Amino acid sequence: MMSDEEYFSDGSDGTFQDDSMRFDDVEEEDQYLEDTRFDKPVKKAYEVDFKVHSDQQIRSGQQAQFEEISNILGLDIGQAALLLRHFKWQKEKLIEQYMDNPDSINKAVGIRPEAHEDTKITKVKDFVCDICCDDGDSMETFALPCGHRYCVECYRHYLTQKIKEEGESARIQCMGDKCTMAFDASDVQAVVDDDTFTRYKTLLDRTYVDDRESLRWCPAPNCIYAIECGVRQKQLNQVVPTVLCDCGYQFCFGCGLADHLPCPCSLVKKWLKKCEDDSETANWISAHTKECPICVSTIEKNGGCNHMTCRKCRHEFCWVCMGPWSEHGTSWYNCNRFEEKSGIDARDTQAKSRASLERYLHYYNRYANHEQSAKLDKELYTKTEKKMTQLQSTSGMSWIEVQYLDNASKVLQQCRQTLKWTYAFAFYLEKNNLTHIFEDNQKDLEMAVEQLSELFEKPVDQLANLKVEMMDKTAYVSSRRIMLLEDTAKGLAEDRWKFNVELV
Structure with missing residues (x-):
């Protein structure tokens, strides 16, 4: 593509270098430039902007702010650092209050803008340390601008205890009685050993991150x-x-827990607490064995797929709802929905309690099943790495060509995580037309995940012939997940979802 300079001369009249080019051609090209020059991937409704910072970037960010405040207020770097940490990095608030009353702020923070002639490490004639009572002209002593002087060994012991045992860094004060003078980084570095100072810097970095909401x-x-x-x-x-x-x-980023899309943090907190409170029920429902609906044989789930076949009677059923598998994958599929009992069946307190428990177990059972399936899918992939190696040697595929199994495994685990939290989300949803749309999206994703999971568990001698089908199904599953999360995120942003609890 030609640049703007290639279209126009250096003159101010806007004449063209190429006389054969028509004006409307250039106008169309300019519009194309305007449309494409700043193209970037469109952010999905459930995605947020964020940036990852290394420890070096964190320290550089702090240093830049120290220098800025130092230049504005005419203080040294150490004093600027103490002020910023005291104000939790709110620069505008710091500057405003410091300009109004610098003496009050300095006293509150524990700094003195003026120098003190006896600060830092020095030897003092006829000195006696008030803490350890040692004396001698050769003894090294230390004092902050406040003038409270003690031997270096006492200060070193004090600072080491504060940093390594108490985990303090941002506001370590002088050892003098009722003195609020604070240590800055250069003071600490002058007294402690390298190992302690490294720990001190790490703690300062942590306070920098912990004090900032962003x-x-x-x-x-x-x-x-x-x-x-x-x-x-x-x-x-x-x-x-x-x-x-x-x-x-x-x-x-909001609560620090593992990815729980599409469920808001407040619902996650309520759900986890409810699961914890009903721990005995949860332990029972999450058992790894169930009985065949036909012959009552005990069956253990050993894979992520929910399509079960009884070895004794060959009955095929769903591990989640225990219904016939023939209905799964058809319009009759309702495994994800909870059918509310009529009001007649819940007239007394006992019946209402039973109905409430049944409703909770419906959602918890499916939540726990996807959590268990995700773990089994992950374990299965560990075994599948060997299959990938075997497939590579038996089919003549390269290592890159067998990566479709790796992609399928990652998508399965991601979708299991999403499906798990859709049931916590659905538990708190009020029943309305939007709920049915959500459950339809949930059903479509769940069906697609089960189909991909079945393909993923095929024997290694069938995997080569299933490559195209598995790649297509992996792409389809990803698209269904995106559709569900897009709709849910837009509903949250537009306040369309109605919940049966308060979001606090």
Whole structure:
């Protein structure tokens, strides 16, 4: 594509370099440029903007703010750092209040803008430490601008205890009686050893992230990244801010739990508490064995697929609803829906309690089943890695060509996670026309997931011939998930969903 400079001369009259080009051709090309120059992927309704920060980026971000406040207020870097941490990084509030009454702010924060001639480490003649009572002209001593001087060893012990045992960093005060003078990073570095100072810097980084609403540490074990996201706590009833860390872990920025799309954080909290309170029921319902509906033989579920075949009588049924499998995949499929009992059947308190329990068990059973299936699908993929190697050697496929199994496994696990939380979401939904639309989308996704799961469990000698079918089904399952999440997210944003509990 030609640049704007190639269309126009350097003159101000806007003449064309190519006289043969018609004006309307250029106008169309300019419009094309306008339409495509800033093209970027369209964000889906359930997606949020976020950014991943490394520990180095976090420190650079802090340093930039220190320098900005230092230049504006005429303070050194250490004092600017203390002020920012005291005000929890709210620069506008800090500048406004400091300009109004700097002396009051300095006193509250524990800094003195003026220098003190006896600060830092030095030797003082005839000095006696008031803490350990050691003396000697060769003793190294330390004092903050407040002038409270003690031996370096006492200060080192004090700071090490504060940092390593108490986990303090942002507001460590002088050891003097009732003194509020605060240590900055240069003071700490002058006294403690390298190991303690490294721990001190790590704690400062954590306070920087913890004090800012737009930042959250990735909860994955041993992960060093922080996520920045503009979604605020007050918005969590309208959006589920799912983010993906560079370490590969996907979680909710709002509550820090693992990905729970499409369920808002407040409903997740209520659901998990309800499951915990009904733990005995949950333990019973999540048992790994059930009885065949025909011959009552005990059957153990050992895969992610819900299509079960009794080895004794060969009856095919659904693990979730125990109904005939022949109905699954047809218009009669209703496994995801809960049919409310009529009011006549729930006239007394006992009947109402029973109906309430049945309704809860319906949703919990399906929630727990998808959670269990996701784990089994993941375990199955570990075994499938061997199948991929065998497939590669028997079919002549390259390692790249057998990656369709890897993609199918990831999509299965992702959709199981989504389906799991759709049942928590549905449990709190009020029954109306929108609920039926949601359940239809849920049903379509669930049926597609079961079909892909069945394909995924085929023997290795059949996998090569199923490549195209599995790739198509993987793409279809992904599209059904996107459709469900899009509709749910738009409903939350537009306040279309009505729940039987308050979202708080």
